[in-house]
Amino acid sequence: MSHSISKQVRPLLHIPNSNTNLLRHGPQKEKVVVVMGATGAGKSRLSIDLATRFAAEIINSDKMQVYQGLDIVTNKITDEERCGVPHHLLGVVDPESDFSAANFRAMASISLKSILGRDQLPIIVGGSNSFIEALVDTSFRSRFECCFLWVDVAMPVLDSFVSDRVDKMVERGMVSEVRDFYKPNGDYSKGIRRAIGVPEFDKFFRIESLCDDDETRARILAEAIDSIKSNTSQLARCQLEKIHRLRNIRGWRMHRLDATDVFRRRGGEAEAAAWENTVAAPGAAIVSRFLYDLEPAICGGVTAVRGTARPLMATAYSY
Template sequence: MNHFFNGNLHKNKVIFILGATGTGKSRLSIDIATRIPSEIINSDKIQIHKGLDIVANKILESEKQGVRHHLLGTIEPDSDFTASDFCNQAVAAVEEILKLGKVPIIVGGSNSYIESLVEEHFVKFKSIYECCFIWLDVALPVLYSFTSKRVDQMVDAGLVDEVRGMFVHNADYSRGIRRAIGAQELDEYFRDEKEMDETTKKHVLESSIQEIKDNTGKLASRQLEKIKQLRDKLKWKIHHIDATSVFQIRLKEEADDDGCGKEVNDAWMKLVMHPCMDILTDFLKENRKIDESLEALLLLKT
């Protein structure tokens, strides 16, 4: 095992990015990974599966900026992938990344996977690795507005036809990729669409899309509560980054049909990236393999 120097502990360092759905975790992970030598490990239990790229909101190839991703779209759609499976494959990916002299960044909204990885005794993760937890947070009312608009964008991008492509009667929505929000909500529409007139079809589809929005909001609430439990009950030292203002600016720009995004990007750098730089500079400062990257990271703030 290739241990980095870390004072008296000699532990490898691993970064975790936590947050509810839609809070910008993927963007943050790419922003970090393009500034320090890193690779990303996906911990979203839906995105782990092949297929439903729109529904699962998987990062586009063009958005990866050349950063290698692990456990993203690698598991067959109908396969059960347990928390234990995740732990085993995530640890293997962590070790592979460390052997390259890079820092693993574990990113995703499935906090039960992350809890199992860090806390399960058979993994002994906390004994081997030093963890930095960054919680990217957006106030729920603002996040609800954003995720609602995002569902509309996903529908425009082909969400309905994507789900139709995997629809089967009497499907089991408790396993595999069919657990994704967007699959079960459209089941009634696909079962009955051939028998419905156009008015009914439109009404049922609109109701299904609204249900997707509602269930996305409920998921965000559950994810938020889980992160608070990790912080308050398990006493994880979690660094809180509030991106609410960034999303408020983004929603306003979209409402005003202003597509330039400069104000959003400036706010992102000031309120998200710069605080993360401070956290990671302190966390990684004794990692001699990335000293030069940290110096470059600090220069970005000047």
């Protein structure tokens, strides 16, 4: 699905206001937006939409996309799709090494400091909820205030999209990409070889040069592709379960943005309109209210509120 790009001027993070009664009192924490969701749900798309509406930079929290290489397999966002938005921790780690949650916490902290030093908004986005949890459930909350956006899609609809996406990845050259990376004795328990789309092709590559039967090769290849689809759908379910645990058991306050209708209208203007109305605009309104931290105040008998973000907000959203 294509990324929608806002034409708005990107506002500054800090709005000077002589009437301090309109602002909440207390020590100010640095603010961070976190975009979560199952694989394929549209997290990257939303992060780019937000980053083109606000002065923002993106920190990748996908544990496979941090590695160099296998851009198709790991479904890295392309240079064109980034729309000029700076990305951090994307394709920077040696693919043979192990990158742990502790590694992510350390590197993400450095990126956060760098982004905030430029007066930009950090947007953390990715499907590896264990990385996000490792970062946030530390001393992080004592220094940062977080706004969690959850892009959700009904699983039967997402399953269909994931299947189609794998087919498109194959068309873009996924098999050749993995073949070039393949090692007969490769360790699928570490590094980028853990990525869905790598171990599934092992059997196919082993018999590819030994089997003269085109029909057999085609069957084994089709089985590998079906396994990738099945494993990706299973990953999406595990990610969704983790999000529910973080929200319902750990008490994380999340803003759910239902993108199901977007996926049902895939392609054309109807999809773009559905995305803007159900995901992009509500998400931007949530972030606006979060960043500017405003609420009504009585000043000389007059109720004062600032900005246009509040009328755009659905009443169900709160941070």
